[in-house]
Amino acid sequence: MKTKYIFGLLAVFAFAFAFEANAGPLRLALGEARVFQFSETDPKYLQALSIAAAQEAQEEVDVEKKLELDEDLKPEDFGLTDIGILPTNPFYFVKDIRRGVGSLFTRDPGKKAELKLRYAAEKLLEAKKVAQKEGASDEDKEYAIENFRHELDEVKHRIGIASEALDDEKAIELSKKVLDATFKYGKSLGNIEKNVSPELFDFVKKAKDASSEALASTFKLAEPEVVSNQLVEVLDKQGGSEFKDFKNLEVLKEVEGKVSENAKEAIKTAQDNALNRLQAELEKFEATKNSIFEEFVKESGGSEIRHLEIINELEARPISKGLREVISDAKEHVFSKAETRLNGLSQENKERFVEHLGEGNLEDFRILRELQNNIDSGVVSGISNVASRAEEEFVKKIESTGQNETQKREFLGSIERFHDAKSISVLNEIEKLIPNDKKNIFAELKNKAAQEIRNDVNRAANSSQRQYVYDALAGDHPEEFAALDEFGSDVNAPFDISSFIERIKSAQYGIMQNKIENITDKDRLAKYEKEFRNDVPDYASFRRVFEQRRVIFDSPEKALKKIEEAEKALAEFRGVRSSLPYDTAYKGGEFDQMLRDIEGILAHAERKLETARTVLSYDDIGRAFGEAQSAENIARDGIALAQKYKSGVKETKCPFYYPPSSNFCPNGVVIHQTDQNGCPLPPRCEIRESQECPFINYSAQSACPSGTHREAFKDEKGCYALGKCVPDRVTCQAYFEGYVFDKLANSCKKESSSGCSDPFTYRTLDECTKAHSRVNVCPALPTVESCPAGERKIITYSSPECGVYYGCEKDTTTGKNWIEHIWNFIDGTERSMILNRTDSEYTSFIKGIHSQCEKISKNRFVWKAGAGNDAPENWQNFGIPDCSGSVVACNNNGVCDANEYYNTCASDCGSAPAGSCSAKTDSASCTATSGCTWAGTYCYYGSSGGESSCNNDGKCSGSESNFSCPKDCPALGNGCYGNASKDPCVSAGCNWSPGDSVTKSYCEPLASGKYCGNGACEVGETFESCAGDCKGFTGACYAYGTESTCKSSGCTWYAKETHSDGPHCDNAAHGQTGGGGGDTSKCVYTTESTCNANTVCAWVAGFGCGARAQCNDKTDNDNDGKIDMADSGCSDNFDNDEFGGVSPILYEDSASLCSDGIDNDKDGFTDLADPSCSAFTTTGTTQCSDGKDNDGDGQVDYPADTGCYGKEDNDETIPTTTTGGGGCGTYVTSATCEANTACDWFGSSCGPTAYTGACGNHTCDTGETSASCPIDCGGSTTSCVSCPSPGTGCWYEGGSCSTCGTVKCSTTTTTTTTTCPSGQYWTGTACAINPSTTTTTCSTGQYWNGTACVANTTTTTTTTCPSGQYWTGTACAINP
Secondary structure: OOOOOOOOOOOOOOOOOOOOOOOOEEEEOOOOOOOEEEEEOOOOOHHHHHHHHHHHHHHHHHHHHHHHHHOOOOOHHHOOOOOOOOOOOOHHHHHHHHHHHHHHHOOOOOHHHHHHHHHHHHHHHHHHHHHHOOOOOOOHHHHHHHHHHHHHHHHHHHHHHHHHHOHHHHHHHHHHHHHHHHHHHHHHHHHHHHOOOOOHHHHHHHHHHHHHHHHHHHHHOOOOOHHHHHHHHHHOOOOOOOOOOHHHHHOOOOOOOOOOOOHHHHHHHHHHHHHOOOHHHHHHHHHHHHHHHHHHHHHHOOOHHHHHHHHHHOOOOOOOOOOOOHHHHHHHHHHHHHHHHHHHHHHHHHHHOOHHHHHHOOHHHHHHHHEEEHOOOHHHHHHHHHHHHHHHHHHHHHHOOOHHHHHHHHHHHHHHOOOOHHHHHHHHHHHHOOHHHOOOHHHHHHHHHHHHHHHHHHHHHHHHHHHHHOOOOOOOOOHHHHEEEHHHOOOOOOOOOOHHHHHHHHHHHHHHHHHHOOOOHHHHHHHHHHHHHHOOOOOHHHHHHHHHHHHOOHHHHHHHHHHHHHHHHHHHHHHHOOOOOEEEEEEEOOOOHHHHHHHHHHHHHHHHHHHHHHHHHHHHHHHHHHHHHHHHHHHHHHHHHHHHHHHHHHOOOOOOOOOOOOOOOOOOEEEEOOOOOOOOOOOEEEOOOOOOOOOOOOOHOOOOOOEEEEEEEOOOOOOEEEEEEEEEOOOOOOEEEEEEEOHHHOOOEEEEEOOOOOOOOOOOOOHHHHHHHHOOOOOOOOOOOOOOOOOOEEEEEEEOOOOOEEEEEEOOOOOEEEEEEEEEEEEEEEEEEEEOOOOOHHHHHHHHHHHHHHOOOOHHHHEEOOOOOOOHHHHHOOEEEEEEEOOOOOOOOOOOOOOOOOOOHHHHHHOOOOOOOOOOHHHHHHHHOOEEEOOOOOEOOOOOOOOOOOOOOOOOOOOOOOOOOOOOOOOHHHHHHOOOHHHHHHHOOOOOEOOOOOOOEEEEEEOOOOOOOOEEEEEOOOOOOOOOOOOOOOOOOOHHHOOHHHOOOOOOEEEEOOOOOEEEEEEEEEEEEEOOOOOOOOOOOOOOOHHOOOEEEEEEOOOEEEEEEOOOOOOOOOOOOOOOHHOOOOOOOOOOOOOOOOOOOOOOOOHHHHHOOOOOOOOOOOHHHOHHHHHHHHOOOOOOOOOOOOOOOOOOHHHOOOOOOOOOOOOOOOOOOOOOOOOOOHOOHHHHHOOOOOOOEOOOOEEEOOOOOOOOOOOOOOOOOOOOOOHHHHOOOOOOOOOOOOOOOEEEEOOOOOOEEEEEOOEEOOOOOOOOOOEEEEEOOOOOEEOOOOOOOOOOOOOOOOOEEEEOOOOOOOOOOOOEEEEEOOOEEEEE
């Protein structure tokens, strides 16, 4: 379809346009009167194209236009031309007369029913116009809505008559028309609902009920299976935006409660089909474009409860991470809107608003819990009667399941659909209300949930899909943690589900963190944090997240800063965009899809930024920060996509779609189709229209391999039949050639590809070369040096070629009369906005506060209550810190907030741990404790003003967290928080946050959630770089992170992998990772023998055939004596890590590993035969280091041979003489050993005193440490600083540094004279370099120790040392 471009006046087109009449010109309309044409040779052609693309993109991201398509329907949507006069017109009665006459002369029952549908459409459009009419009274709106409702009663009446009078063919024809009209009624009523006051809620509700009943009446005209298939056809043909199925689902949910039981399956099938289409549509988009859906939900009319039900169903499905975050953000808006709605309704209407949730179904109970957990308790109390009724009905239904098999099946069906943390929590809660003798059903329901959880995980094709499953099964509220723990430890479960539960809990941590970061209401954040603190054991780990979010609500300057960052990102985006090849992208009258996406991203980011500026102007600080942050992120995504497009690479991204569960389409046929790109369309369920067709149990068919589905087709009778398994994605054989830009070579190169669509931006070398050699035309935009009063300077454009352009915009803070002020502290500064007052009263007040702040450190101040309120009467609080230094911050909200501590706010933080500074109650005990400071009325640790430091008591309590106290508060699945400086933090794959005016620097997980230590081996991580995540063993192909190391190890390098694993190393049986894992598409065998015959597969009893992994290969991979599921390291049968998170041994690199008889690193070499043990195989010349068993006692060398006292010992035998230093080994007690002056006791054995390097010779020799030889290195006088020097020739033996041990002295000395080389002196044990050039001569009998002359040790005994040795004062030693 050709694109029509209509533009308003644009600044960039300030120059004159020339008319061109060449073939194929680009036509631009500026305003209503002037049309310009540009040929490809026109110098302004590229600029014209870029403006055309931008204008088209504005329409694509316009949420108002999307809502207009989906709920603000026009007369032409109903086949009308104009609705004429309104009910408020005094001559409206004439219109009613005309309608009456028309009805009177229409005799055919079918035609009369159609006429009533037309009149109802007219009256609906009249009601919508009155509702939107400025100045219309509630009375006028009420009359118009009631006028429409009464016409719907006529529609229902006429359909009833027609159902009895018409033949089947005409009835079916009428049925389709009723469906089309009533669906449009339902969607239009949402628009009316958001344009009327709460006082008219009841009238709109009655109209919606009447519309749903009219739609339900179609089942009088045709059989359910016919209506079901008509619904598919009608909803496909109805116009609307890409989000139209969201509104369709809202109508279907309203109708579900109005139809008979035998018709409900048709409605549920239609819901499943619509949900599949909606999910597929959302998965098509990049996360950036998906955020448009978030806005769509926020601005959409209709029932927030129905919207929450739709989102609840999407959340319970395995969806991509980006979509899950968008859905979560949309849900926050729904909660906010629901709270506002409920707050404005009367008590009666509050109950009417949620009345359908009181039926006692599991699905309804889930929604009630969501409302109670996320809406202000005072507001939600208005629906307590409905909640109580739902609970009573739920209990009744549970108790009746023993006699009511239908009710039991209904519950089991609900569990099959919803078996996530929310449902488990609901079941646990209800179980407590049921008598013990009627609890049998709960065991069955929980077993069903366990089985469904396992089925979901096993249906996943790879690790990415498994993570999507765990995310779908996780909840987002703290109370669900306890329910998961209880469920995981259920001893009556059909199998051990604890490993699944741990994975689900881990996923829930990430989901809850995302929720915290996206709450834009301060009160809701406080409510969530309070519940978090009560129910989540690791609350301390999330405290910083709460603190960072909380401080935003009182910091308009933070929102302003974030807006500026978003402006810079957008300016950079515009710079990249200006260099794109628009001429290449514009073919056949329309732009390339990828370029349209880039333009749409830019337009969306600009809208987000504009919203941020707007909401900040009316003090919605939290939302302003969030919108600006979103704008920045979107712009960064757009930059990356634009750069990729310019390089010449396009991608056809098939949306992620998880295989449908077994309960999808139980009584119909699942239809699979593909789009023009070969991507799978969402599966559609069609119910058999004729009972003459044979019944086909689709779910009973043998499963197709992963990535394929079973083909379904209609035979000559129109009956469905099932065919063979075919690929989910069509394999297209179309061949394409194109050019891409090689940055390294700085040139274009030719490439080829096959598939369903052309993946190249440039089809010719000329196009590519021209795009990258083109001199950028800088935009004809103004730039300014300064801005007038009331406006601020912003960056409007930025590129390396053109520089930075500046513009002016209205300063949203100007009307607020704010100025920025800097508060100085001892150790830094803090900024805030204060009132722009210059009177002496205010300036003197500010100076006084400033003087206080300069005397304290930053962590001793708190913001005053009301710091975010700029009301004139609040001048002493707005933007003002409390710098008294002794403030007791305690808001008694049940949460231990920043600046609240044990000693200042026990009500929020609890009691101080015994032994901590905060537990000291008087000055004496406080000051007597190291690190504590007395503040006059309380004791605190250090200079923080509170017990915020780590007390290392092994308990994570109070204000401790894993970023401030990693020892007491272990990190959640990663070691990021334990790194105290930038380098080790980044090396660990974490993000170093340099801190700001509010928070200190700290190490945290990457925002993307991908980091070493998160338990997932992600692209970019290898066994060598992150063994904890990339578990396995040395030699596993997945361990290698580069192509060269991969290929040299006999593995296969996948450089351009198309699936989620990305470029990586793998073995020949692709998909096997780390020694197992296997490609599940190969493991589809139905017998054990055929399964095990394939080396990448393994047969697991109870599961069937799957990928071979360490936990099913019947091998003790970690050498702990336990195999497969008997090993505690295995979480499930297809876990590829028996180590259970314990890093495997990469190298045999210690004495113990090199002598234990085990091939620890699994490289095929054991102990000394292993090259990594080379450090322990070095042979020497002495008997105790030559690698031989010289004395034939079965022991080799030191330290294995007890006859050796070190590697230098040249005798492996145990000496037998007792004189002259030999025979020391015969002494078995310290007393007899040390009685021989040539021997010394080495803690447990006796040896020669003169032996250099032996433990126990009172010298900490090379190779000895305090751990290996505490007598020499840990008990010497040098380490016992508290012990007095025992004197020359004496040492301490035994005891500790505090007791000093027993003084031992040598009784044997010598007066041996040793001459040192020039420039050295004798230390008493060796020659050492003089510290100065001064030559000092000592008297006879003395020597120079480097600082003074000291006496040689003398006794009456003269000892002569062997040649080449000297006397140390206690023994002979080898001369240095």
